[in-house]
Amino acid sequence: MKTYRWIAAAALLTLMALPLAAQEKEQEPLGHAKSWKEADTDKDGVLSLDEIKAQQKVYEAEREKLGEDWEAWEKFYEKWGDVLSIHDFLVADANDDHKLTRAEYDTWHKRTYTKHVEGPMEPSEKDMDVLAEIEVEKIWAELEPYDADKDGKLSKAELAQYLKGEMKKRAKAAKESGAHPVEPPMPDDEEGAGK
Numbered sequence: 001m002k003t004y005r006w007i008a009a010a011a012l013l014t015l016m017a018l019p020l021a022a023q024e025k026e027q028e029p030l031g032h033a034k035s036w037k038e039a040d041t042d043k044d045g046v047l048s049l050d051e052i053k054a055q056q057k058v059y060e061a062e063r064e065k066l067g068e069d070w071e072a073w074e075k076f077y078e079k080w081g082d083v084l085s086i087h088d089f090l091v092a093d094a095n096d097d098h099k100l101t102r103a104e105y106d107t108w109h110k111r112t113y114t115k116h117v118e119g120p121m122e123p124s125e126k127d128m129d130v131l132a133e134i135e136v137e138k139i140w141a142e143l144e145p146y147d148a149d150k151d152g153k154l155s156k157a158e159l160a161q162y163l164k165g166e167m168k169k170r171a172k173a174a175k176e177s178g179a180h181p182v183e184p185p186m187p188d189d190e191e192g193a194g195k
Contacts, residue, residue, distance in 0.1 A: 034080070034081035034082075035055065035080060035081050035082060035083045035084055036084070036105075038055060038080075039051045039052055039054075039055040039084070041054070045101075045102065046099050046100065046101055046102075047084070047089065047099070047100040047105075048098060048099055048100075049086075049089065049090075049093075049098040049099075049130070052084060052086055052089045052100075053086065053134075055083065055084075056083070056085070056086055059080060059083050062076065062080075063076065086130075086131070086134060087123065087127075087131060088108070088112075090123060090124075090127035090130055090131065091108060091121050091122065091123050091127060092104050092105050092107075092108030092109075092121070093127075094107065094108075094121075096124055096126045096127065098130075107121075108121055143162055146158045146159070146161050146162040146165075148161075
């Protein structure tokens with residue numbers, strides 16, 4: 001009889017320990033653990049916006065090289081895991097100090113990927129400003145070579161040179177793929193007539 005009590009007690013303790021093990025597992029790094037370690041270059045346990053930008057730059061450069069080699073894509077994802085995007089970093093950074101703590105990340109991750117108790121977090125006005133600035137930097141990096149007079153602005157003539165170059169690239173790519181060249185969008189006659 002005593003043996004059965006010990007077995008029952010052991011089973012009961014095991015069942016009671018399961019929720020504790022689940023809680024401990026929940027506190028382990030979630031989702032982006034591999035990229036968190038890689039991005040945290042100063043090893044302070046906090047991710048900065050500059051660290052995320054640097055990681056994103058390397059990630060995107062490597063991703064662009066992959067083409068359609070599926071084995072290369074598989075190795076790429078094994079190496080990188082889930083990379084935290086700049087957008088997600090900014091949203092998760094609840095106090096907008098451009099430093100993401102583990103607690104901020106865990107809150108964002110749970111609200112975004114698990115229970116949706118409060119719903120996913122939205123970008124703040126400050127986040128939107130940073131995202132817009134990053135996009136402008138990307139666009140300007142592409143347009144800057146056409147700024148012939150280096151005044152930091154594109155004149156109509158300089159913009160026309162850029163568009164001409166883009167159309168040539170598209171026509172070449174279309175010819176190589178056998179597709180019809182993509183034309184730039186043109187305003188409707190009715191909309192453009194009064195302007």
